[in-house]
Amino acid sequence: xxxxxxxxxxxxxxxxxxxxxxxxxxxxxxxxxxxxxxxxxxxxxxxxxxxxxxxxxxxxxxxxxxxxxxxxxxxxxxxxxxxxxxx
Numbered sequence: 001x002x003x004x005x006x007x008x009x010x011x012x013x014x015x016x017x018x019x020x021x022x023x024x025x026x027x028x029x030x031x032x033x034x035x036x037x038x039x040x041x042x043x044x045x046x047x048x049x050x051x052x053x054x055x056x057x058x059x060x061x062x063x064x065x066x067x068x069x070x071x072x073x074x075x076x077x078x079x080x081x082x083x084x085x086x087x
Contacts, residue, residue, distance in 0.1 A: 002020060005017065018035055018036070019038050022037065026049070027053065029055075
C-alpha cells in the first residue's frame with residue numbers, strides 16, 4: 001500500500017508529494033499541478049534518488065534532464081554517506 005500523500009512548501013509554494021504505480025519511471029514533476037509523483041514500489045535508495053531528482057526539477061526548472069539526473073544521484077549519495085539515509 002502506498003504512503004499517504006504529503007504536502008510540503010517548496011520555493012514559496014505548496015507542493016503535493018504523491019505515491020503511485022508508475023510503469024515507465026521512478027517519478028515525475030508536474031509543475032502545473034505542483035505535484036511530485038513517486039513510484040511507491042521503489043526500493044529505498046531508488047526512492048531517495050528519485051525524490052532528490054524530482055525536487056531538483058522544482059528548484060532548478062531551467063536545467064536539462066542530464067544535469068538534474070546528476071544532481072539527484074549526487075545529493076542522494078551524499079545523504080547516504082552522511083548517515084541520513086540507508087542504502
